[in-house]
Amino acid sequence: MERYYHSLALYFPCKIGSARVLVMKSGLHLDYDGPATPVRALMEEIAGAVQPKIFITTGTGGGIGKDVALGDVVIAGETRFDCVTQFKNETWKSASYKTTPVPSKALTAITPALTSVNAAKVPNARPSPKIWSSSTDAIVTTDFFGFDDSTDHYKLQGLGQACDMGDAMVGQALQAYPHIKWFAIRNASDPQIPNPNDDISAAEKTAGDIYSKYGAFTR
Secondary structure: OOOOOOOOOEEEEEEEOOEEEEEEEOOOOOOOOOOOOHHHHHHHHHHHHHOOOEEEEEEEEEEOOOOOOOOOEEEOOEEEEEOOOOOOOOOOOOOEEEOOOOOHHHHHOOOHHHHHHHHOOOOOOOOOOOEEOOOOOEEEEEOOOOOOEOOOOOOOOOOOOEEEOOHHHHHHHHHHOOOOEEEEEEEEEEOOEOOOOOOHHHHHHHHHHHHHHHHHHOO
């Protein structure tokens, strides 16, 4: 964590088939890196310096709604901000950004043979994860560590299928680069958390425990 926390990024250039690929994992975070939002500056710098044809943001996220199961995959048709704390007065606090439509060939390539390997290691997950990929399926970027629970404590239900703390900021940064194809993908590393006693602290612990135990298999 000391190497990762607040770091610009760890990076690794490689080739996948004939494609030249730059893999990056940033330690910047919308929740804890302050009002200057350095993650936006980093995304702009990557887009400007590397000039990629395709930009993919991916990782784990919290599932929103009881229909999104642990391990499901959200290939967002759009990303949107839901800023209600430190950025609640920004003009972009609820802004949304369309992603590039996913080619049908890419979706058909996501077969049960590919996804069932990790799914088998996640109890109560679908045998084959559902791929949420319609134009209205969304990733919701919050400005705090939020998650969905059965009481809808953080009012995320109805906004999208997964929450994170970065993808909408990437969408904002890439507005200056409309020629770049952009795909935002999040895997549900924790589902909607049951909260029958209306105890959000206990629900948060449950969400954290699920992520710690199964996050490696839902990436």
